[in-house]
Amino acid sequence: MSLPDGRANGHADGSGGGLVGKPVARPNIRRLIHGRGRYTDDITVPHMLHVAFVRSPYGHARINGIDAAMAETSPGVVRIVTGAEVSEICKPMHAVAEHRPGHKSAVQHMLAVDHACYQGEPVAAVVATSRAEAEDAVDLVMVDWEELPAVMDMMEALAPDATPIHPELGDNLCYQHVTDTGDAATALAAAAFTVEHEFEFGRHTAVTLEGRAILAEWDPVEERLTVHQSHQSPYQMQDIYSRHLGIPEHKVRVITPDIGGGFGLKINVHGEEVAVVAIAKMMGRPVKYTADRLESFVADCQTRDHLNTATMGVDANGKITSMDYDNTLSVGPYTAYIRFGLAEGMMAITCAAAPYALTDYHARTRVAYVNKGIVGMFRGVGVPVGCTVTEVLVDQAAAKAGIDPVEFRRMNYHRDEDYPLTTVGGYAAKSMSLHRCLDACIDIMEYDALRNDQAQARENNVYRGVGVATFVEAAAFGPVYYGPSGARVSTQDGCTVKLEPSGVVRCMTSVTDQGQGTLTGIAQIVGDQLGIGMDDIDVISGDSSTTPYGGGAWASRGMAMGGEAALQAGKALKANILDLAASVLQTTPDTLTLGGGEIRDIATGEARMDLAEVAKVGYFRQDTLPAGVQPELMVTRHHVPNTPYYVANGIQGAQVEIDVETGFIKLLGWWMADDCGRVVNPLMVDEQIRGGIIQGIGNTLYEHSQYDENGQLMNATLADYLLPMAGEMPDIKIAHVETPLTSTELGANGIGESGTIGAIAVLWCAVNDALRPLGAQVTKQPFTPEHILDVIAQAGRGCHPSRLESPV
Amino acid sequence: MNEETIEIALTVNGEQVTHTVPVRRHLVDFLRLDLNLTGSHLACEHGVCGACTVRVDGVIARGCLMLAVQANGADVVTIEGLSASGEVADLQKEFETRNAAQCGFCTPGMVLTSAELLAQMTSGGGVPDREVIRDHLSGNLCRCTGYQAIVDAVEATARARAGITMGEGA
Ligand code: FES
Ligand code: FES
Numbered sequence: 001m002s003l004p005d006g007r008a009n010g011h012a013d014g015s016g017g018g019l020v021g022k023p024v025a026r027p028n029i030r031r032l033i034h035g036r037g038r039y040t041d042d043i044t045v046p047h048m049l050h051v052a053f054v055r056s057p058y059g060h061a062r063i064n065g066i067d068a069a070m071a072e073t074s075p076g077v078v079r080i081v082t083g084a085e086v087s088e089i090c091k092p093m094h095a096v097a098e099h100r101p102g103h104k105s106a107v108q109h110m111l112a113v114d115h116a117c118y119q120g121e122p123v124a125a126v127v128a129t130s131r132a133e134a135e136d137a138v139d140l141v142m143v144d145w146e147e148l149p150a151v152m153d154m155m156e157a158l159a160p161d162a163t164p165i166h167p168e169l170g171d172n173l174c175y176q177h178v179t180d181t182g183d184a185a186t187a188l189a190a191a192a193f194t195v196e197h198e199f200e201f202g203r204h205t206a207v208t209l210e211g212r213a214i215l216a217e218w219d220p221v222e223e224r225l226t227v228h229q230s231h232q233s234p235y236q237m238q239d240i241y242s243r244h245l246g247i248p249e250h251k252v253r254v255i256t257p258d259i260g261g262g263f264g265l266k267i268n269v270h271g272e273e274v275a276v277v278a279i280a281k282m283m284g285r286p287v288k289y290t291a292d293r294l295e296s297f298v299a300d301c302q303t304r305d306h307l308n309t310a311t312m313g314v315d316a317n318g319k320i321t322s323m324d325y326d327n328t329l330s331v332g333p334y335t336a337y338i339r340f341g342l343a344e345g346m347m348a349i350t351c352a353a354a355p356y357a358l359t360d361y362h363a364r365t366r367v368a369y370v371n372k373g374i375v376g377m378f379r380g381v382g383v384p385v386g387c388t389v390t391e392v393l394v395d396q397a398a399a400k401a402g403i404d405p406v407e408f409r410r411m412n413y414h415r416d417e418d419y420p421l422t423t424v425g426g427y428a429a430k431s432m433s434l435h436r437c438l439d440a441c442i443d444i445m446e447y448d449a450l451r452n453d454q455a456q457a458r459e460n461n462v463y464r465g466v467g468v469a470t471f472v473e474a475a476a477f478g479p480v481y482y483g484p485s486g487a488r489v490s491t492q493d494g495c496t497v498k499l500e501p502s503g504v505v506r507c508m509t510s511v512t513d514q515g516q517g518t519l520t521g522i523a524q525i526v527g528d529q530l531g532i533g534m535d536d537i538d539v540i541s542g543d544s545s546t547t548p549y550g551g552g553a554w555a556s557r558g559m560a561m562g563g564e565a566a567l568q569a570g571k572a573l574k575a576n577i578l579d580l581a582a583s584v585l586q587t588t589p590d591t592l593t594l595g596g597g598e599i600r601d602i603a604t605g606e607a608r609m610d611l612a613e614v615a616k617v618g619y620f621r622q623d624t625l626p627a628g629v630q631p632e633l634m635v636t637r638h639h640v641p642n643t644p645y646y647v648a649n650g651i652q653g654a655q656v657e658i659d660v661e662t663g664f665i666k667l668l669g670w671w672m673a674d675d676c677g678r679v680v681n682p683l684m685v686d687e688q689i690r691g692g693i694i695q696g697i698g699n700t701l702y703e704h705s706q707y708d709e710n711g712q713l714m715n716a717t718l719a720d721y722l723l724p725m726a727g728e729m730p731d732i733k734i735a736h737v738e739t740p741l742t743s744t745e746l747g748a749n750g751i752g753e754s755g756t757i758g759a760i761a762v763l764w765c766a767v768n769d770a771l772r773p774l775g776a777q778v779t780k781q782p783f784t785p786e787h788i789l790d791v792i793a794q795a796g797r798g799c800h801p802s803r804l805e806s807p808v
Numbered sequence: 809m810n811e812e813t814i815e816i817a818l819t820v821n822g823e824q825v826t827h828t829v830p831v832r833r834h835l836v837d838f839l840r841l842d843l844n845l846t847g848s849h850l851a852c853e854h855g856v857c858g859a860c861t862v863r864v865d866g867v868i869a870r871g872c873l874m875l876a877v878q879a880n881g882a883d884v885v886t887i888e889g890l891s892a893s894g895e896v897a898d899l900q901k902e903f904e905t906r907n908a909a910q911c912g913f914c915t916p917g918m919v920l921t922s923a924e925l926l927a928q929m930t931s932g933g934g935v936p937d938r939e940v941i942r943d944h945l946s947g948n949l950c951r952c953t954g955y956q957a958i959v960d961a962v963e964a965t966a967r968a969r970a971g972i973t974m975g976e977g978a
Contacts, residue, residue, distance in 0.1 A: 025904050032912025033900045033919065035847025035887030042846035075810060132832070209851045209859060209913040209951045260849070260913030261951050293852045515910025515952050687907045690954025718856040718949070726955040727946035731938075 019524035023683035024534060026520040028513070037258040040213035040230045041290040048215070048286040049078055051276055052134035054124040054141045055298065056116035059150035059371040059711010060165065063114050063143060066124055071140035076133030080141060081125045081279050083111030090278040091244045093271065093337035098486035103175040103342060105335035106166035110244075110271035110278065116145075117165055117333030118373050119711050120298025122272040125279055127287065150371040150711035154307065154330035157368040165333050165369050174331055174367040175342045179349055181424040182360035184313075187322035191313030195396040199389055199764075200780035203305035203330075204703035206378050207723060210260020211291035212300065214273045216280035224251045227277060230259050232267040232512055233552025234544040236338070239488050240269055241277050256542035256552075262514035263695070267554045268301040268376035269337045297716035301341075301376025302705055305330045306348065306385050312393040313360075318401045320412045322360035323353050323424070325389060331367055332374035338487045341375035342367045347382030347474075352390050354423040354472040355434050355649070356412045361424035371711045377554065379695060380753045383473060384760040386425070391469040391761040395768060396777070405765075406442060406468055410435065413470075427474060429647045433675045433739050434470060440673035440735040441468065441651035450655055450669075458773065463658045464668070465770025469762035473648045475676075475750020476557035478641035492640035493557070494548025495566040497526055497573045499633040501619045503597060503612030504536045507569075510550020511562030512542050516752060517684030518558035522566045524680055525746065529570025530577070531594035532611070548636055556750025559680050560646055561639050564744040568637035576632045581614050583629050639744070646741055648749040650674030652693070652758035654766040660774070660792055663785030665701060665767060667728065672758060673735040677749030682736065685751050690732050692755020698724040699756070700763040700781045771795075816880040820845070821889025829876045835869075836860045838876035839886060847887035847916045851949070858948030861917035862886050868924050887916035896923045898968060902961035910952030917948050922962045926969065935966045 031037055054066075068080035086109070093108045112123045124141055128134035151157045151165055157172040164171050188194055213230040225247055231237055234254035242249040259266065272289070280287040291299065306329040313322035327348050331341035345365030353361060398408035413434040414421060420430045450466045457464040482489040496508040507526050513519040519539040527537050541547060548565075551557060578589040581599040585592070585608055593600050598607035599614060617624060618631035625631075653671040658664070672689055679685050702722035706714045715721045740747025760781070768777045771788075776795035780787060811830040818825055820843060827842055834853070839845040839862070851859040853872040860871040863885040890896055896919055902908070909915040925936060925944045936944070941962045942955070950958065 026907065029904050029907065029909055029912070030900075032909050032915050033903045034891040035916045035919075036891075037847070037912050037915075039846075039849075039913070042840075044844070132830070207951055209857065209911065209949065210849070211851070259911060260851075261911045263951075292850075293854065515912065517907065517910075683907050687910065687953060687957055690956055691910060691952045694954040695951070717854055718852040719854055723949055723951070724955075725946045725949065726942040726959065729942075729955050731956050731959075732954055 019527045019534065020680050022681065024520060024524055024681055026517050027523070027534060028519060032258065039210055039258045039260055040215055040228050043215055043228055043257065045215070045217060045286045048288055049127050049129060049283065050131040050134050051125050051127055051279060051287055051289040052131060052138050053122040053272055054126065054138050054143065056112065056119055056121045056123055058116065058145060058147045059119050059152070060148040061116045062146040062148060063112060063116060063123060064146055065144040067142040070142065071126060071137040074133065074137035074140055076128040076130055077126060077137045078129065079127045079283065081127060081282065083109050083113040083123050086111050086275045086278045087113055089245065089282065090274060093269065095335040095337040095340055097340045097342065099484040100175055100342065104169050105174065106169055108271060108334045108337065110275040118371055119713055120295065120373065122275065122299065125275060127279060127283065152370055152372065152707060152709055152711060154328055154368040154370055157330065157370050158366060165371060172369040174335055174369050176364065176366040177346060179361065179363045179425060184322045184324050184360045184362035187360035188311060188313040188324060191321055192316040193400055194311050194313045195393050195400055196309070196311040197392055197396060197777065198779050199308040199392070201304040201306040201385055202704040202780065202782055203302055203372065204699055205297060205300055205302045205705050206263045206265035208261030208263060208265055211293065211296045212266065212270060212273060213290040214276050215286060215288040216277040217286040218280045218284055220284040225253065225277065225281070227254045228257055229254060229273065230266055231256050232262045232514065232554060234512070234542055235490055235510065235549055235552060238544040240274060244274060245278060245281060253543070253545040256512055259514040262553060263379045264377040264381070264554065265300055267339065267552070270299070270301070272299065293718055294716050297705065297721065298373065298713055301336055302332070302373040303375055303378035304344070304385065305375065306344065308385065308389050310389045310393055312397055314397045314401060318403055318408060318411055320356050320358045320397065322358055325349060325352050325363040327363065327365040329367055330370040330372060332372050333369050334374050336374050336376035339377055339489065344375060344382040348386035350386070350425040350427060351383045351472060351474065352386035352425050354425055354427050355414065355470045357414045357418070358424055363425065372707050379692065380756045383753070384696065384757045387471050387757055388761040388764050392764050392768060395765050399772060406438065406447060409438060409468070409470060427472065427647060428644065430742065431739065432472065432647060432649045433737050434649055436737045437649060437651045437673045437675055440737050441653050441671055444673065444733050444735045445653040445669065445671040463660055463770045463773070465656050465658065465766040465768065467654045467762040467766025467769055469652050469758055469765050471650055471652065471754060471758035471761060473556065473750060473754050473757055474645040475555060475648050476560040476641060477555045477645045478643060480644040490549060490551045492638050493550035493561040493565050494636055494638040495522065495562065495569040496548055496634060496636040497569040499573065499577065499611065499615050501615045503610055503615050505530060505532060507537065507539045507566060508547040509539060509541050509562050509566060510548045510552065511558045512552045514553060516558060516688055517681060518553070518562060520684060521559050521563055521680040525563055525566045526570040529567060529574050532597050536597065548638065556752035559748040560750050561641065563680060563748050564746045565637050565639040567746045568639060569635050572635040572637055573633070576635060577614055580618055580631050581609060583625055584609065584614070584617055641743065643743060646743070646749045648676050648751065648754060650754055650758060652762040654762045656766045656770055658767065658770045658788060663788035665783060665788065667697065667730040670730045670732045672732065672755065673737060674751065674754055675737040675739050676751035676754065677738070678740040678747035679736055679738055680748055686734050688751050689734055689755040692753065693732055693759040694724050694729055696756040696759025697729065697763060700760050700783060702782050704782050814877050816877055818879050818881060819883045821885055821892070831875070831877055833876045834872050835862065835874045835876050835879050836871035839871065845886050845888055849913055849916060851913065856949070858917040858921060859914055861920045861948070863890070863920060868920050887919060890920060890923060899923065899926065899961065899965040902964045906957045906961050908953060908957040908961040914948060914950040918945065918950065918958055921945060921948050925962065926966055929966055930969065935970045935972065938963060
């Protein structure tokens with residue numbers, strides 16, 4: 001791959017711009033590559049204390065008492081803080097979605113007070129002069145545990161006779177929802193044929209390489225809180241600390257320095273992090289906490305854990321008419337604060353069938369409380385599940401209809417002329433580019449050649465599979481979605497652009513960057529508006545006290561929302577600069593433009609003065625201006641979408657080979673054609689896609705947080721929990737279909753989750769394609785070698801797990 | 809009971825260091841906590857992820873699996889020292905141009921591990937192919953990138969050092 005010079009600059013000819021659309025390298029990557037990153041745990045302040053947590057060794061237990069006497073005498077220990085003490089000064093969490101009638105959740109203390117509901121739940125904190133000493137003393141805190149029966153199986157949890165984990169809720173049903181569009185039962189009964197399948201998605205976790213980390217400093221004199229935190233939204237956490245600890249919001253400052261991976265995990269609120277802040281306030285001293293790997297496995301918010309069954313009906317012409325989809329998931333013992341783990345189920349049933357023009361759809365999601373870790377936000381939020389269920393059924397239907405799966409998709413997609421439309425699950429789509437993306441993906445993967453290769457391989461008794469999967473990602477959720485929920489989630493983003501006296505520019509943005517490259521994109525956008533290059537712009541982010549209020553990083557919104565705010569702020573500053581320059585040059589602003597760092601005459605392109613001269617007049621020589629001219633060289637703009645979300649889409653293709661003797665799966669090739677609207681920086685987009693795909697592959701092939709029947713997590717180390725490493729992963733080829741959004745001037749859509757969503761679906765499709773000649777289909781992820789061998793063996797015994805052949 | 813400590817003397821990034829450390833402190837905690845060299849990271853403390861990779865007496869080692877006292881008398885190079893030496897400036901430039909780091913938490917380990925492969929090449933190993941690069945990096949976990957850009961960066965550096973330019977699509 002040959003790349004143009006990464007440090008592209010604005011055009012010197014005065015046309016302005018030239019940065020958007022280019023693979024500009026990230027200015028902020030260099031410190032990371034040189035070991036000069038500054039992550040939360042790297043920060044040390046005088047008088048700092050460290051925390052280690054006492055955690056529940058049981059999946060479910062009552063806490064009858066805590067005896068800290070011995071621990072208090074351990075070297076270095078300053079204080080032991082119990083959950084009850086934290087709750088005296090810190091309001092507990094209660095995540096109830098006001099827009100979801102019937103949703104219920106128990107009150108969750110930051111540290112458990114008398115009831116621990118999952119293994120690893122924090123119940124007390126040891127505060128000591130070093131982390132090692134704090135850990136030593138954790139073992140000396142005597143908790144009087146009374147183990148309770150653990151509810152581990154989501155179906156058993158929902159059974160009428162199940163013991164509720166929280167007696168005050170009455171049962172373990174967190175929420176259920178039914179979507180009915182048309183009449184699925186009648187349509188399925190009338191179908192020429194149906195396909196039906198079961199899908200289990202194992203529970204897994206985010207595994208950010210950097211564990212969650214927080215350093216809280218309380219100034220008892222000014223009653224001010226400063227927090228450095230490895231988090232995706234400093235604004236959200238400012239709000240949490242202010243409300244839960246009763247600190248006026250303007251006295252709370254949350255800074256998010258370099259973050260070692262977010263992926264949605266670090267948008268969640270983890271009680272122990274709030275407890276660290278409470279402890280800092282109690283002690284009047286800085287307190288630091290970093291989750292180690294074991295703690296990350298047991299106490300990070302987790303994800304997925306769905307059971308699904310679904311049926312698809314097809315008419316005699318090969319048209320999908322209908323789908324019935326039943327989804328059940330478990331979200332741990334509480335609904336995650338503040339964004340609701342039930343979203344996993346809602347997203348799954350909403351996104352299912354989205355690319356297809358069927359008319360009759362029935363879906364139900366049921367969300368169960370169990371004694372496992374809490375399910376929070378993670379890349380894709382339920383969409384990989386609904387997408388996979390759909391794509392696997394589509395492949396099975398194509399096989400049954402005897403139509404090539406690519407052709408079958410073309411026949412069944414929404415037609416380009418049918419937009420705007422609402423999908424059967426409820427996505428409002430202004431447009432999608434399904435057909436164009438499919439063509440683009442088929443083209444780069446050389447689909448026909450792969451099919452020929454597959455046929456040849458079969459002759460040599462080699463089982464190769466080719467998968468093609470369509471994904472639809474609702475990105476950049478707006479106020480229509482979160483507003484009515486009652487959760488204080490900011491769905492708008494802002495950008496301030498300031499001309500500095502020397503003619504360079506600072507941007508302050510509310511979006512945060514955990515490596516996605518968002519801040520680079522923002523510099524490119526502002527640079528183009530102001531006609532300057534990357535070297536003349538610095539972007540500041542991740543400080544709730546100095547940047548515009550906003551959402552941070554979530555739901556693939558950085559460019560779609562923060563980028564648009566930056567564009568509008570840049571445009572407004574440009575207008576102000578031209579106004580000022582026009583006063584100086586005694587002309588009208590409409591005769592001037594910006595380019596190459598200069599104010600230029602539009603007609604001739606001639607440079608009239610440079611930005612530094614304008615700034616000099618604006619800041620130091622106002623005496624030379626006509627009376628009444630007020631220079632405004634700093635501008636803020638916010639962007640809030642007027643739609644619930646922006647819909648992005650694309651296709652992934654994969655080629656796999658299955659060793660039917662060992663059950664091992666080899667990844668031979670991977671492709672993706674995406675449409676994320678205007679591509680601000682193709683290098684960043686491609687790398688988001690690749691990283692997302694590898695995560696999706698990991699989720700599907702390896703990752704599994706395995707609990708035993710008592711609620712013990714069995715594989716809480718990186719040696720036991722498998723992740724994708726460089727050796728097994730494929731090179732990924734990418735094509736872009738670029739349909740700029742019409743709702744914003746920038747036209748960028750979300751891309752952060754597309755790779756993961758589509759990768760999971762296409763891997764199911766490709767593996768099933770390889771297994772189809774054997775009459776076998778996978779039914780649960782991760783696809784362990786045992787599972788592959790099991791489904792092959794079952795198929796050999798004539799018992800098809802897919803019920804593919806079941807007559808209607 | 810207070811912690812048992814031992815005095816160690818070693819070279820870190822070319823500087824002589826003498827320090828009294830708790831015997832149980834591992835090398836990366838020593839580098840981070842005692843020397844404020846925070847470029848070496850910890851992500852498992854179990855020897856699996858490679859985020860803690862440092863160079864000890866010329867060979868890369870997992871700093872979480874080695875006690876500080878075991879480094880007594882050793883020559884330790886961290887990402888800070890390696891960067892300052894300029895030895896991998898070309899590799900780091902390739903990382904930058906190809907966006908081979910996202911969050912950057914794995915990156916110091918990736919750079920040190922890649923540097924070792926590149927050094928083997930210079931000492932007669934030849935330009936490694938992609939599979940060899942992938943294998944060599946397989947002890948280093950990256951959760952953000954798809955590894956491909958890292959492999960590209962190492963391959964491009966190896967080729968450039970050997971005087972070969974990267975072809976289209978490589
Ligand atoms: S921290 Fe040393 S290998 Fe992971
Ligand atoms: S760049 Fe984040 S772990 Fe590798």
